[in-house]
Amino acid sequence: MLVTSFLRALPAALLFLGTNAIPVEDHQKRQASIDAFVTSEAAVSIQGVLANIGADGSKAQGVPAGIVIASPSRSSPDYYYTWTRDAALTYKALIERFVSGDTSLRQKIDEYVSAQAYLQTVSNPSGAPDSGGLGEPKFNVDRTAFTGAWGRPQRDGPPLRATALVIYANWLIANGNQTYAANTVWPVIAKDLGYAVTYWNQTGFDLWEEVNGSSFFTLSATHRALVEGAALATKLSQTCSGCADAAPQVLCFMQSFWTGSYIDSNINVNDGRTGKDVNSIISSIHTFDPAAACTDATFQPCSSRALANHKAVTDSFRTVYGINSGIAQGKAVAVGRYFEDVYYNGNPWYLATLAAAEQLYSAAYQWDQLGSVTVDSTSLAFFRDLVPSIATGTYAKGSSTYTSILSAVRTYADGYIAVVQKYTPSNGGLAEQFDKSSGSPLSAADLTWSYAAFLTAADRRTGTVGPTWGEPSNNTPPTSCTGTVACNAQITFNVRATTTFGENVFVVGQLTQLGNWDPNSAKPLSASKYTSSDPLWYATIDLPASTAFEYKYIRKSSSGAVTWESDPNMSYTTSAGCGSSASVNDTWR
Numbered sequence: 001m002l003v004t005s006f007l008r009a010l011p012a013a014l015l016f017l018g019t020n021a022i023p024v025e026d027h028q029k030r031q032a033s034i035d036a037f038v039t040s041e042a043a044v045s046i047q048g049v050l051a052n053i054g055a056d057g058s059k060a061q062g063v064p065a066g067i068v069i070a071s072p073s074r075s076s077p078d079y080y081y082t083w084t085r086d087a088a089l090t091y092k093a094l095i096e097r098f099v100s101g102d103t104s105l106r107q108k109i110d111e112y113v114s115a116q117a118y119l120q121t122v123s124n125p126s127g128a129p130d131s132g133g134l135g136e137p138k139f140n141v142d143r144t145a146f147t148g149a150w151g152r153p154q155r156d157g158p159p160l161r162a163t164a165l166v167i168y169a170n171w172l173i174a175n176g177n178q179t180y181a182a183n184t185v186w187p188v189i190a191k192d193l194g195y196a197v198t199y200w201n202q203t204g205f206d207l208w209e210e211v212n213g214s215s216f217f218t219l220s221a222t223h224r225a226l227v228e229g230a231a232l233a234t235k236l237s238q239t240c241s242g243c244a245d246a247a248p249q250v251l252c253f254m255q256s257f258w259t260g261s262y263i264d265s266n267i268n269v270n271d272g273r274t275g276k277d278v279n280s281i282i283s284s285i286h287t288f289d290p291a292a293a294c295t296d297a298t299f300q301p302c303s304s305r306a307l308a309n310h311k312a313v314t315d316s317f318r319t320v321y322g323i324n325s326g327i328a329q330g331k332a333v334a335v336g337r338y339f340e341d342v343y344y345n346g347n348p349w350y351l352a353t354l355a356a357a358e359q360l361y362s363a364a365y366q367w368d369q370l371g372s373v374t375v376d377s378t379s380l381a382f383f384r385d386l387v388p389s390i391a392t393g394t395y396a397k398g399s400s401t402y403t404s405i406l407s408a409v410r411t412y413a414d415g416y417i418a419v420v421q422k423y424t425p426s427n428g429g430l431a432e433q434f435d436k437s438s439g440s441p442l443s444a445a446d447l448t449w450s451y452a453a454f455l456t457a458a459d460r461r462t463g464t465v466g467p468t469w470g471e472p473s474n475n476t477p478p479t480s481c482t483g484t485v486a487c488n489a490q491i492t493f494n495v496r497a498t499t500t501f502g503e504n505v506f507v508v509g510q511l512t513q514l515g516n517w518d519p520n521s522a523k524p525l526s527a528s529k530y531t532s533s534d535p536l537w538y539a540t541i542d543l544p545a546s547t548a549f550e551y552k553y554i555r556k557s558s559s560g561a562v563t564w565e566s567d568p569n570m571s572y573t574t575s576a577g578c579g580s581s582a583s584v585n586d587t588w589r
């Protein structure tokens with residue numbers, strides 16, 4: 001307050017606040033200009049997002065309700081498809097807005113739930129619904145499968161969708177609508193989590209659809225979804241087979257992407273790249289937890305690792321784009337996907353530049369909550385770019401060093417917004433890319449993800465954040481990693497068996513869960529749906545996935561006498577999908 005009025009009293013002064021400071025008057029003008037831009041562009045962005053969603057989006061006419069088109073562009077490039085990833089990240093932004101009070105979005109969110117429930121049933125080149133089909137990256141806008149050649153599968157879609165829907169389900173529960181959460185939203189989430197548990201340890205294509213390997217973004221999205229999915233299952237008295245076991249193993253695997261100075265975004269692939277890729281920055285903003293500390297293991301935005309990575313990734317673009325030339329170290333630059341990129345000859349992307357800003361706003365939020373900033377040997381170079389005199393140490397809120405750091409980081413973050421502002425046309429339209437030499441918009445126009453990225457960056461800038469996903473109690477990787485996690489498939493045994501009063505039916509078989517053939521340990525079936533015309537006995541039992549076994553039904557009289565059905569033994573093999581469900585329909589022999 002004092003400082004502000006002192007500065008205001010010297011309007012013409014060219015007052016420098018350290019090496020990176022700019023004249024105060026210019027600084028204030030620039031600040032006002034960025035504030036105004038953020039306000040106007042956020043308004044354009046929400047309209048831009050809604051225009052690209054069926055059924056009533058102005059640029060998505062004739063598209064079914066709840067389907068998000070990636071862009072209205074139908075040629076050069078043709079992005080008139082719906083991607084599971086883009087749609088989920090877009091809806092995550094919308095659901096966060098809804099949870100923060102924009103009730104107008106409710107119907108659109110319910111339409112997303114229905115549209116995704118439908119897409120989960122569509123067989124496609126990645127597989128059938130219960131055999132890998134959820135990993136299909138994109139569909140035609142009419143919800144039919146896209147059958148052309150593509151980089152598939154992409155395993156980030158299911159966990160990203162689960163995260164968006166978990167935020168909604170938790171809101172429903174907190175607002176007295178457990179029924180809709182359990183009966184309508186949970187079944188969609190459960191299938192996505194089952195996919196994640198089953199496939200997290202297999203390779204797939206990264207978010208840029210180019211590299212077939214292990215992607216840091218996919219793994220970090222998977223970790224978050226499994227953690228919050230397992231917690232939601234508990235709240236709803238549902239099972240999430242393997243979620244709680246797989247989550248720490250995914251976190252364990254994520255540690256191997258850290259090179260010691262930055263995150264190598266793709267491993268288990270020989271892609272000839274350094275791995276410096278905005279993939280990792282987008283991971284940090286997606287898994288940002290407002291309740292978290294600056295945890296290195298989960299690469300939180302304020303963690304030393306994520307800050308060192310921010311520097312490594314953004315610095316890698318300083319020399320490759322003409323529009324970045326002459327910009328000093330420590331000042332924001334235009335950011336692309338990865339500096340070796342050749343798509344459209346390799347250019348900056350709006351969503352990548354916005355992600356660089358969003359990580360820093362999120363970090364500032366975390367330091368403010370935690371009440372201090374720690375500079376260590378890993379993050380020192382990042383901080384030195386902004387505050388050249390800084391030394392390692394912990395600086396408490398209220399100290400002048402803390403204040404300088406926070407102010408420098410926010411100014412640096414605003415710099416990325418200023419880059420976006422500079423290259424955004426006057427109507428506010430956000431394409432996918434902007435030309436590395438001229439700065440003109442390039443590739444698909446009105447990219448939904450660009451607008452969604454603007455919305456989340458603008459929210460973090462004002463300290464508006466989503467709910468916690470449980471990072472504080474799920475941020476310690478086990479000491480040794482394994483890719484093998486036990487998971488179950490749910491089998492419903494239905495048997496038609498006419499019984500007399502006092503008789504009960506059981507299933508017994510080769511697995512521990514089926515009593516190891518011991519009639520005393522056999523599993524009871526229920527007669528709650530039994531009628532004289534349909535003498536149904538049934539039970540739903542969790543059995544290990546991908547397992548072949550033999551079984552039989554037995555009946556026990558009221559005196560305990562056991563009658564076995566006749567030979568042969570029956571056999572069954574459970575599906576490979578964790579959390580999948582199936583039924584067998586038998587008749588007593």
Ligand SMILES: *[C@@H]1O[C@H](CO)[C@@H](O)[C@H](O)[C@H]1NC(C)=O
Nearest residue numbers: 106110172176177179180181
């Ligand atoms: C629960 O949410 C659904 C979806 O928005 C809505 O249709 C339904 O009316 C809600 N029920 C209650 C009791 O609020």
Ligand SMILES: *[C@@H]1O[C@H](CO)[C@@H](O)[C@H](O)[C@H]1NC(C)=O
Nearest residue numbers: 201202203214253481482483
């Ligand atoms: C599977 O997990 C193990 C243990 O973390 C890891 O070493 C391996 O690279 C992973 N493989 C894939 C394809 O994810």
Ligand SMILES: *[C@@H]1O[C@H](CO)[C@@H](O)[C@H](O)[C@H]1NC(C)=O
Nearest residue numbers: 151152153202203204212213
């Ligand atoms: C991706 O890599 C895996 C091996 O890690 C391989 O089995 C699979 O066929 C590859 N997929 C494509 C489309 O090349």
Ligand SMILES: *[C@@H]1O[C@H](CO)[C@@H](O)[C@H](O)[C@H]1NC(C)=O
Nearest residue numbers: 510517550551567568569570
């Ligand atoms: C059924 O399985 C049990 C236990 O393995 C075995 O003892 C029995 O011989 C099998 N019955 C037939 C008909 O194969």
Ligand SMILES: *[C@@H]1O[C@H](CO)[C@@H](O)[C@H](O)[C@H]1NC(C)=O
Nearest residue numbers: 492494536582583584585586
């Ligand atoms: C068993 O019957 C139910 C309906 O009672 C049906 O939904 C299910 O598909 C059947 N399962 C098999 C394996 O035929």
